[in-house]
Amino acid sequence: AQSVTQPDIHITVSEGASLELRCNYSYGATPYLFWYVQSPGQGLQLLLKYFSGDTLVQGIKGFEAEFKRSQSSFNLRKPSVHWSDAAEYFCAVGARYNTDKLIFGTGTRLQVFP
Amino acid sequence: ETGVTQTPRHLVMGMTNKKSLKCEQHLGHNAMYWYKQSAKKPLELMFVYNFKEQTENNSVPSRFSPECPNSSHLFLHLHTLQPEDSALYLCASRPTSGGDHEQFFGPGTRLTVL
Numbered sequence: 001a002q003s004v005t006q007p008d009i010h011i012t013v014s015e016g017a018s019l020e021l022r023c024n025y026s027y028g029a030t031p032y033l034f035w036y037v038q039s040p041g042q043g044l045q046l047l048l049k050y051f052s053g054d055t056l057v058q059g060i061k062g063f064e065a066e067f068k069r070s071q072s073s074f075n076l077r078k079p080s081v082h083w084s085d086a087a088e089y090f091c092a093v094g095a096r097y098n099t100d101k102l103i104f105g106t107g108t109r110l111q112v113f114p
Numbered sequence: 115e116t117g118v119t120q121t122p123r124h125l126v127m128g129m130t131n132k133k134s135l136k137c138e139q140h141l142g143h144n145a146m147y148w149y150k151q152s153a154k155k156p157l158e159l160m161f162v163y164n165f166k167e168q169t170e171n172n173s174v175p176s177r178f179s180p181e182c183p184n185s186s187h188l189f190l191h192l193h194t195l196q197p198e199d200s201a202l203y204l205c206a207s208r209p210t211s212g213g214d215h216e217q218f219f220g221p222g223t224r225l226t227v228l
Binding site: 004032034036041042043044045046049051090094099100101102103104105106107 | 118120145147154155156157159162164169170204206208215216217218219220221222224
């Protein structure tokens with residue numbers, strides 16, 4: 001069955017520190033992969049996506065993610081976190097033949113200390 | 115501004131009330147979605163519409179009734195809800211051509227059922 005696991009429910013970092021949010025997926029073929037961010041009281045905003053090609057993808061707000069097929073992972077990284085990055089982050093996987101059905105992880109809440 | 119708007123942003127209703135949630139997208143997309151977001155659970159896909167036709171009903175109880183009069187508007191009619199239906203209801207849309215597969219989300223309606 002398709003699934004997405006975000007093992008870290010809550011992460012706290014200091015402003016300026018580096019960040020890595022983990023995402024592991026279970027899928028029978030190469031999926032489409034997404035990272036979304038949700039600020040309090042807001043909907044989800046797409047940070048970046050992987051469809052094919054270069055396995056290191058760049059997104060908005062200085063985020064990047066690397067698709068590692070051998071590890072079934074799509075971890076999100078940022079070299080230097082800003083206080084405004086505090087939010088909830090969701091990893092999602094979609095089928096190449098049907099991107100209507102995205103499978104989301106349970107999210108990782110990021111807290112940033114000054 | 116994501117281009118997907120939802121009204122109302124907050125709704126409190128009793129179990130015997132009838133209310134409707136509205137979603138409107140100004141992006142020219144032809145696929146629209148309703149999701150339910152509950153605390154500590156992954157986003158749950160409820161309904162999918164493609165070109166105004168319902169293409170997915172993810173075993174949603176009949177007390178939730180969607181309506182898609184055109185490709186820009188999506189409604190979720192609510193009646194005789196239960197307290198466990200309290201959640202954030204998110205609308206999303208997606209283009210169905212051009213190779214883009216990401217879904218664009220609205221800010222959500224926070225629903226409380228008393």
